[in-house]
Amino acid sequence: MSAVLPVIIGAGPAGLRAASALVEAGLRPVLLDESPAAGGQIYRQPPAGFGRSRKTLYGFEHKKAQALHALGARLEQRLDYRSGALVWSAQDGTVSTLSDGRVQTVPYTHLIVATGATDRVLPFPGWLTPGVYTLGGSQVALKYQGCSIGKTVVFAGTGPLLYLVAYQYAKAGVRVAAVLDTAQAANGRAALPGLLRAPALLTKGLYYMGWLKAHGVPINSGVRQLGVLGNDKVEKITWKQQGADVLHELACDAVGFGYALRSETQLADLLGCRFNFSESDRAWLPERDAFGRASKTGVYLAGDGAGIGGADAAELSGELAAYALLQDLGNDIPAARVQQLSRQRAAMTKVRRALDHAFPFPEDWAAQAEDDMVICRCEEIRVGQLREAIRFYGVSEINRLKAVCRVGMGRCQGRVCGAAAIELLAHETGMDVAQVGRLRAQAPIKPVPVSAFAITHMAGSDTPRQATAALRGDGNV
């Protein structure tokens, strides 16, 4: 029998739980993560000597963070954990990584993709002004670098992360001048019955809002048409209330913004997985069965990378994906545990729906986007150029739009601008977001310096040939 080579990409809650289940079953998986330490986004570990306690850093989640970090530490000797390994391509039994400035290839027979999510970005005038960050980026600055994005900060957009990050900043002593939420207060009230299914989550959310209000942080809901003023740094934020014409403005020197999260799906795409449109994520996501099996044999999907569900759901889905892998290898799996995980996950999916109602996507964003606003910062493409290209070439599909005007063709490969470009294309053509398609992934999915190929080549390894083949996408090594 040929050797089993399980590889997991992502050492967040999903990847670590998957690793744990595989290790318990006697396997020794390779665990790859581009970060220096395990934990993923929510439980990102600070650098050594950081100086802030875990309780301060992770708040209500500190026990879960501690448990997951302890799990990672316990597993370290029992698997092949490679931190600082960025996966930039994956196909046909091989994962390509960039590690210590070198490209390498890692063979696999079974692959669990648990790559998480990033902020969903909807640009606004002035969003490229120094001092504007995503919500996730703002949180990373605080959690990982122990610094604030500014002295007087406004947080804008929508989603649970909006209030959490505002609270974390205010608690850390930063002046939070306002929270600007595109959701209406009525959305939250309507979502209450659904949110009552998760009393702990609801209590935390209400606590953050209550704490902010009690500490004098104004919370504005139903906000539209954000704008940032300032030349070489943020000086003011402006906005209107939905349906009103008055322009409000507020002095600040930094802005954190985001509209919930978007799944990192590029590797599933390169692997040839089938995608389905998800109404609640407003995006095409890789198809998976109840355990996390992808349509491609030997590939499993777990965590936020396969659909946004949050950290607890990510842990469950990681464990389930590992059981699917073990089952496919002919192992018995613990039926009672699987049933319990599936039940918990179904309950969490209902809560996720309620959160979508509480923080709806601002569907009118595209209609309000101004022509001179940059939408694709890598290629400096403006909204007006997209509109013109759509009309001139009669474009109705997102990859065609990319081909004619380079939107999504730069360093971020559409990870930042993709969602907004799709919204705009759908609005201009009068089509559904689902109909205009999804940006197809290309290797490398994240920037790889050319020097990495040269260094690897000089070191006498044959991996550049493999890497070049992966880049070409032909799989011929």
Ligand SMILES: Cc1cc2nc3c(=O)[nH]c(=O)nc-3n(C[C@H](O)[C@H](O)[C@H](O)COP(=O)(O)OP(=O)(O)OC[C@H]3O[C@@H](n4cnc5c(N)ncnc54)[C@H](O)[C@@H]3O)c2cc1C
């Ligand atoms: C910036 C940010 C901050 C967040 N903060 C909070 C919070 O404070 N509270 C909360 O409840 N939720 C938060 N969330 C949501 C929460 O982090 C997720 O729901 C949860 O972490 C999902 O777990 P996961 O294992 O699926 O993914 P993640 O925790 O995101 O883990 C994915 C891992 O994969 C790695 N990875 C991704 N791509 C590659 C690649 N190509 N090569 C190698 N490694 C790769 C990443 O480095 C990461 O460690 C945050 C999300 C983001 C994006």
